[in-house]
Amino acid sequence: MKSSDLKRALAVSVRAAKGAGKMMRANWRSPKKINSQSQHDIKLELDVRCQKEITRILQSSFPDVPVLGEEATTGDVEEQFRWVVDPIDGTVNFTYGIPHACVSVALQGRKKGEFETLVGAVYDPFCDELWTAVRGQRAQLNGRAIRVSSRKQLKEAIVSMGFAKEKSTLAIMLPVMNALIPEVRKIRIMGSAALSMVYVATGRTDIYTEYGVRLWDIAAGGLILECAGGEFWNREVDNTYGYHVIANNGLLRARLEEITGALAISSF
Ligand code: LIP
Numbered sequence: 583m584k585s586s587d588l589k590r591a592l593a594v595s596v597r598a599a600k601g602a603g604k605m606m607r608a609n610w611r612s613p614k615k616i617n618s619q620s621q622h623d624i625k626l627e628l629d630v631r632c633q634k635e636i637t638r639i640l641q642s643s644f645p646d647v648p649v650l651g652e653e654a655t656t657g658d659v660e661e662q663f664r665w666v667v668d669p670i671d672g673t674v675n676f677t678y679g680i681p682h683a684c685v686s687v688a689l690q691g692r693k694k695g696e697f698e699t700l701v702g703a704v705y706d707p708f709c710d711e712l713w714t715a716v717r718g719q720r721a722q723l724n725g726r727a728i729r730v731s732s733r734k735q736l737k738e739a740i741v742s743m744g745f746a747k748e749k750s751t752l753a754i755m756l757p758v759m760n761a762l763i764p765e766v767r768k769i770r771i772m773g774s775a776a777l778s779m780v781y782v783a784t785g786r787t788d789i790y791t792e793y794g795v796r797l798w799d800i801a802a803g804g805l806i807l808e809c810a811g812g813e814f815w816n817r818e819v820d821n822t823y824g825y826h827v828i829a830n831n832g833l834l835r836a837r838l839e840e841i842t843g844a845l846a847i848s849s850f
Contacts, residue, residue, distance in 0.1 A: 583663070583691060588701055588716050590643060591689045594705040595802075598639040599685040602632040602669050603707030606676065606683065610708075614677050624677050625746040629653050629748075632669035636687065640665050647689070650823075651721070654799045663691045666699075668798040672774030673836060681708035686776040688801035702802030704776045714781040721783055721809035727754045730812040730831035731785040734794075739788035739834055742770040742778040746794030753794045761841050775827075779803025781808035782829050790829040797823040820825060 583591070604630065615627035633653040638647060643657070644665075648657025651667040670676055670678040674685030676720065689701040705714040713728070714820040715721040721728050734740055741762055745752045762771055770787065772778060774797055783806045804814040807829050815835055828835050 583700065589628050592703065592714060592716055594640055594643040595689065595701055596705075596712065598667075599687045599703045599705035599712070600649065600707075601639055602636050602685040603705045605632050606670060606685070606706045608682070610676070610679070610707040616677070620747065620756040622745070622752070623793065624674055625653075626670065626677060627804070629670050629673060632685070632745075633667060635672075636667050636669055636685070637665075640667075640687070641712045647843075649849055650798065652796065652848035661832050663689065664697070666690055666798050668796075669746055671776040671783060671799055672772075675773045675811060680773070681820040682706075682772055683774055684775065684777050685710070686802045688805065695837075699801050699805040702805040703754075703801050704780050704806060706777060707829075713783065717805060717809070719809060721806045723780075728810045729783045730783060730807070730810050731788050731790050732833070733831065734833045736765050736837045737767065738835060739766045740768045740770060740786075741766045741789040741791070741794040741838075742772055742781065742787045743790070744771065744773070744775055744778065744792035744795055746792060748794060753795035754829060755791075758791065764843055775799035778801045779814075779829050780806050782831060783807040785831070789832050789834055791827060791838070793826045795827055796822050796824065800825060800827055800829075 618625045630653045633651045647663045648659045649665040650659040655728040668686040687703045691696040700717050702715045712714040731840045745755045775795045781787045813832040816825045
């Protein structure tokens with residue numbers, strides 16, 4: 583994709599993220615219509631409406647690029663390019679009125695057969711914070727360059743975590759949390775993977791790790807983190823876009839794995 587197309591893709595990603603963010607703000611204090619829920623997850627009717635609005639905006643500029651979203655898939659998402667979208671990341675927070683949720687929009691393209699993220703936008707409508715990145719360029723927050731932290735000691739690190747949505751992922755991540763708590767400054771479990779990724783990119787936290795997080799939660803944040811000098815270690819763990827992720831400032835993964843490795847955590 584030419585650089586002019588990437589620039590156009592970034593512009594429409596931002597338009598789509600802000601458009602859905604506006605819908606989140608407008609509905610924040612309204613009663614929420616729940617489409618489905620489980621013990622550790624909620625899906626709102628607004629998720630679907632936001633996904634539709636994002637898809638409409640994206641395809642107004644790129645009518646032939648398919649959309650892989652948490653709420654729906656439009657077109658053949660195995661083609662050369664695809665949008666990867668989470669219309670509301672942090673849906674449980676949003677449902678309960680906790681103002682920590684965002685919109686995540688990424689453009690991916692195939693390189694040697696594998697998808698890589700080329701453009702990413704994460705928008706937090708509550709703080710009016712927009713993170714953006716184009717592969718090969720510096721990540722930005724509200725138009726200003728950002729960089730990961732330079733903390734090298736785990737004991738200084740703030741580690742954010744997620745437990746995904748299943749009892750099985752909870753069982754995997756609880757031992758990780760118990761092993762890390764005595765070793766780090768603080769653990770934070772904030773409920774939005776995309777915001778956790780961009781907080782590492784911005785130096786607000788130092789590590790984010792989750793097992794069973796979905797591609798649409800992390801695609802944009804992963805590029806933004808890499809374009810801010812961080813490391814986005816990830817591996818696919820099932821055939822439904824599930825990932826094990828260790829996002830960090832590029833200085834801390836080895837130390838983290840010394841601790842979690844004892845749990846044979848890297849083997850699951
Ligand atoms: C959420 C993720 C979070 C994870 C939650 C949920 P959603 O995404 O951002 O990291 O722990 O289980 O998957 O469902 O709010 O878009």
